[in-house]
Amino acid sequence: MKPFLLYLITMLFSIFSSITVFSQPIDPLITSDFSEQRQWVDSIYDGMSLQEKVGQLFMVDVFSNQSKGLTDKINVLIKEEKIGGIIFSKGGPQRQATLNNQYQELSKVPLLIGMDAEWGLAMRLDSTFALPWNMTLGALKSLHLIEEAGAAISRNSRRLGVHVNFAPVIDINTNPENPIIGNRSFGEEKSNVTEKAVAFMKGMHREGILSSAKHFPGHGDTQTDSHKTLPTVSFSKKRIEEIELYPYRKLIEEGVSSVMIAHLNVPALEEKQNSPSSTSKAIVTDLLKDKMGFNGLIFTDALNMKGASNYKNPGEIDLAAFLAGNDILLISEDIPKAKNKIIEAYQEGIISEERLAHSVRKILFAKYKAGLNNYKPVDTVNLIQDLNTVQDKVLYDDLVENAITLIKNDMGMLPIRNLENLKIAYVNFGDADGAPFFNQLSRYADVDWVKANKIEELLEKLKAYNQVIIGFHKSDKSPWAGYKFSTEEQLWIHEIARNNRTILDIFTRPYALSDLKSTSNIEGIVLSYQNSVIAQEKSAQIIFGALAAKGKLPVSIGDNFPEGTGYISKKLDRLSYGLPESVGMDSKILNKIDSLITLAIDSKMTPGLQVIVARKGKVVFERNAGFHTYEKIIPVTNSSIYDLASLTKILASLPLIMQLEENGTLNFDSKLGDLMPYFKGSNKEDIRLQDLLLHYGRLKAWLPLYVPTIDKATKRPSIKYYREEAAEGYSLPVAEKMFIRNDIRDSILGEIRKSGLEREIGYKYSDLPFYMMKYYLEDHFKASLDFTTQEELYKPLGANFTTYSPREKFDLEQIVPTEVDNLWRRQLVHGYVHDQGAAMQGGIGGHAGLFSNANDVAKIMQLYLNGGYYGGKRYLKQETIDKFNNCYYCEKNVRRGVGFDKPQLGKSGPTCGCASLSSFGHSGFTGTFAWADPEEEIVYVFLSNRTFPDVDNRKLIREDIRSKIQQIIYESLLFDEYPGLDASITETE
Template sequence: MFLSKVLVILTVNTAKQQSCRGQNKRGAEHMGQKLNWTATLGLTTALLAASLPMQPVAAETTPSVTERVDAQLDQMTLEQKIGQMIMPDFRLWDGVNHTQLAPEVGRVIDRFDLGGVILFAENVSATEQTTKLVHDLQEVVKSDASNDIPLFVTIDQEGGIVTRLGTGTNLPGNMALGATRSASYAEAAGGIIGSELKALGINVNFGPVLDVNNNPGNPVIGVRSFSSDPQLVGKLGSAMTQGIQEQGVAATAKHFPGHGDTAVDSHYGLPVVDKSLAELKQLELIPFKRAIAEGIDMIMTAHIGMPQIEDEVVESKQGTFPLPATLSDDVITGVLREELGYEGLVVTDALNMQAIADNFTESEAVIKTFKAGVDIALMPTILRSANDVTKLESIFDDVLAAVENGDLSEADINRSVERILTLKATRGIWNETDTPVTLDEKLAQANTIVGSPEHKALEREMTEAAVTLVKNDKKTLPFKPKKGETILVLSPAKDQTDSMVKTIRSLEKNAGNLKRVNILTENYTALTPHLEQNQVLQEKLDAADYIIIGSNVNNSDKLKATSADHYVPAEVFRQAKRTKTPSVLISLRNPYDVAVQPDAKAQLLVYGFKGDPNGPDSEAGNTKSAGPNLPAGTRAIFGEVKPQGKLPVDVPKFEDGLFKEALHLEFGDGFRNWNR
């Protein structure tokens, strides 16, 4: 009799709970949820066991991830499921950087049951501030008893030139790691990234970049890529992924099916890669295939047209374009899911980039994305104030309408949410039971790990191992100035010259073999006149005994003879050659600038343009412009570091404003005539 009553009570209560779960905060109707008989049966069995005398009580069984996910899906409304698939940013709110949770932002997250957010540099200025912001974001969903699934808190912490955190370890970047050829360094870099994000509460990293940078004219990838060799990209990308995911942070391979062979930045236009599937398999897909085989958590799409894979075209006010890969079922479902067998999460690149936004409405982009087989729509609209929330409402309403009219399949949505919940569970983001951790405990942990001395020491070691010497005529390097001699330092930006000057001064104090020298500096920009019209620079050149020129080139336009990024260094090197003044080009970004400076006596590559992590800005707590590359290169110029790196890309010749098939330098070059 007791057991019969229990069964009746449990059945009635469960049915009541299920009927209530359909009432979403925005008033969506419940879509026929099933009763959670698994939970009912488990509790009934436990009560039965307790009611039987002299019987041992069975140990409580922890539900499997699959059981938890199935149970959660059964109780979610359609609108709550869609919320898991939408990931906006809140980098600015009411005109200021969103560094502490605004109440309106919390209400947006709660109202739409959002599954995640992405953070940018505007959100993450300092360690304690970032820890508290992330803590507060998660507290918003914890307070919602009807749908308390923790957020994906994501960020683009690639290392090198794409480093979002305001404090912490910046690392040399992927192409620098490619120059070391070391999987151990790549894994260590991933471990540093993963452990620092984990300590801050950030649980998804949008990295590593697995694009193969085989197009030297690429304006957006460049040093973000490990190499122009797909096997090296796969090897180092796999190692970095392992380092990140071993820390409990989800890693994301990007940008599928490959953004390396493009000459257009998809932030500003739609690149087209006119290759067949067979051609892609020979190059672009190699790193992604390896990442899939080794268990990558997420893959991010690229906004690139693939006309030989997807023949649908887009007619817009901008003209006629191939349907971008992000919105293409032939690319996402056909190639990624079916051809490569990927079963994990797929997230878009930002949908407000112009490659998408110029050609589709916000709702069109999201719906096409979901139809293509993508699980998460990243940044589908720009939210900067409460007035923008109506745009998010429209997206939700349009997606719901697409399901109701059959344009979108609810079964496909269920599969996407199943993948989202599964990853949240397996990465420990959404736990069966949580051990409470106070904010103070989180802060203490973050302060211990983020930017730790151990991380900084590894950062310096791998950065120095990446420095690549590709030219050293008559053993120009290392410089060995005498006391009182003058060094002229030029670069495009003040923080770069400041970094080199600071490093030289530290060598005077600590190295012993560099005596007190005079240092002159100059910065050149697009407005810098030619040398015959530049009296200030000419006077500094006349006074110089040694010349260091930093070159920061990220596209082929800057390599043209009409660009100050070309002609300022070229004119200085020509004069230095006439006067026999020792000179060195230090390439700060894409290494292709070495092809247009033949008069430089020495050429050194460091693959990163950011200033000193201990530079002037760091004293004010601002290290966003910091990076270890320039100090490492400067130490190499004066013989404190022996260049060991090898070129991770081919450097073609550049003539008449175009890259040629003939090579200026080839993959693997380095170690040119070094004598300490």
């Protein structure tokens, strides 16, 4: 290694004779095949005329969204002025790629292509991907993620034919009022900025892109914008050495490819007054090159910026910048004039051959390192897709999630717990959209968006709430967008916090918080940095504990929140939301589900449906498709509520039974006659609870309980049992204007008690066990099953869409109709349970009657996967769930668990045949399905109203859509092969 390094240094000394200090271990422009690189540079340089050599110093800007007339002018600069490079600016990737190929084809020497892509190509281009701004990244603790950010941006840059990304910005933003840096900085602390910049740069280099540290010697503490004027950096030389130059020294040691010189007035470093640093030999050559030993490329900042152009005329400023020691003159205002000035200086001996060779050869070395010795045009096929990969989206998610910062958390109020005790209001401020934040909050709890025109009106409305979440949303379009609170907003926030428990979430730069005169009354403060949809969704997940807050404040906010502030919040194992690849699933495969959804709806298997897939506690696929009915009036949304049918068994009755088994109130050997004395002396008194719930108790599959209530003469509901209006003794709602007599409970139990048993012991699916357990549970808890499940399960879970009797809580437009009943109720069944037996119990059955959406069903299934823990509360023990989720009679060909359905043991059954044997769930007659697999940590929920308008529509079952979707879910795990069983959903419905 040492001889090779010595050889490199010797050769570099002969090439770059004017460089006298070598602080960089290896020159950043040298490649591993140095001999071949030098030969290529020599051959190009030796064949150049003076015009061509000087032309290499210029990089001209191109806007791909400009007219052809303007972009064609670059052809002249390439052919006649022999320019060395192009910096692409605003436009689109397809047009830029086309122009890039056109320009490269015209150039004798391949052009060095640069871009400002600090947070990705989207900084300049439409249809491309953006990663978070540096201020957001500055909040991360993970340098690995920062490196991946640099790598991702560089992959996209190379794909578009870019060689130099003018990044990272390493300005230390110690001035909150800085008008041009701000969000572009990693923060205010030099070590943090440096660590992040080095990591970002390493990612860039890993993907073969040349880096560029900017804006030398430091633009972080300025009051003005160098695009508009010449800012002054008035600090002492000692301060600049210790703060502003600190990251440059580190990045030079780590091999930064280039440095961009800012247009700044720095009296401590340049004696000449009001002289731009870009034209200062003391700053560029004496400091950066000689004292700091930088050997890479040196770019000026754009020479058309007022910080430079106001100092000298076009051409003169270029010459001054070159004489100062810059290699590449960026965006000259007049290239022909500038070239002539430099050539004249060369001919007059002001510029030596060695000085010219020094820069031109460095540029050629950089071109070789960028791969231009083997130039290939940009492939425009699939370009947009390649610049918007799912891997980039996963990275964006990770970056945002890890950046969000909790800087105040009085009494540990975050994450929010005890949902059953809270009434939550969301109030939005700012001028940007807060709907994604509100929608995500609403996935966890019942949250109301409270609005008012006057503060008095708002405060009066908020008296009804004991938790207020304020979102401050500002534009996310640009890092320079406005971020301050208005005077009125400051006053309103103060008054809200004075009267309510308040969480403030800021979706803009952290400096916004400085406007608030006091934060003492605000219990929780979250900094989300940007107002992107992902930032809003991730922040809501952190507030409710689905994710943990991990970020650290990258800048100081007054005395109360110093740089580095940040609490790590607790993760409560609620469902989070993200992308399939983040949990080891292939989104392209998973998206094949869409074709099955389309088939189901187009073939009228169901008017609409909801599908949710979660893995490892994260929802990674969610679809709401079709309409409530075939009239296509109301579209299905994630808040549409479906009749769950038999899912009620495992989502309502079974959790309560499991709790009672866990606390010793009952056990698997409990006899029905002991649990319910009413069945003493019946043929059912000795049935064990385990056999009852395993469907191994010889019970009949179903009893037509509603048939005796129909008048034989009229074929309509008998007035002996029903009334059109609720009346004394007739208050149980069955359907619209249809109330059944209250003592029907006795009749139902009586019919079950006297019903016969199957002749032989064996598996027979039956609703009757859960009919009976409903009455047992109500007698035990001294309350209706509706009330008990709400108090014990749904309220603390935040399952706010899960309920019996949905008409009492939701508008009809939110409830999906189930069927047109032409046999019994003679009407549209809408908001009433489809199942006749449950309907006869006022809609509250142990086997059916529950309504919900897919998201809430997924919460309960995730509770099971979590071992009975969810949202910071333990509902069940893992061993209890395992006990019920066990195939006790597998040897007798009974696949069932105790209450749970299990995968098929043979060819047919409830699943795709690819789920593990430890998986469990249930299906429902109305076209519902919920399944959980502990081995793969998968939750799958499918809700539909396939029974609308006719219960005889069995297309969904015949086509086995639910199992086929489940098959795709497992295929997305990239397994090699599957059993391929002829699976189908059978009589379990």
